[in-house]
Amino acid sequence: MKYSHKNELTDEQLKGLSEDEFFEYLDSKSAYLKRSTVPLDQYHTKKYATAALGGTISTNQLRKAKEIGKQGELIKAQTIKQAATKVTTKVPELYVKHHKTNRGQWFE
Secondary structure (H helix, E strand, O other): OOOOOOOOOOHHHHHOOOHHHHHHHHHHHHHHHHOOOOOOOHHHHHHHHHHHOOOOOOHHHHHHHHHHHHHHHHHHHHHHHHHHHHOOOOOOHHHOOOOOOOOOOOOO
16 A cells, blocks of 8 residues: 555554555655655764763764764765756756847837
């Protein structure tokens, strides 16, 4: 069963699904939600690790959080690089409504 954000299943409908249908529904929902996620950078990874561990963090845990943040930054950079290859700087003439001319503004 596929997930639809416009028509989510109720609790009763979820209970009525078989195990395979339920896991298929969860997989499709997670795939939908992953479309809008962004990996964390170093700053936010360290910040959330500190908050999750009660405000104190060891050097090894800090180093691990930095590594995870670096991986997230690399993933972000790769997605930006892929998106930049698709963008063109050429503007089609169809979108230009007014062309600049050398004529005077008032007397024509």
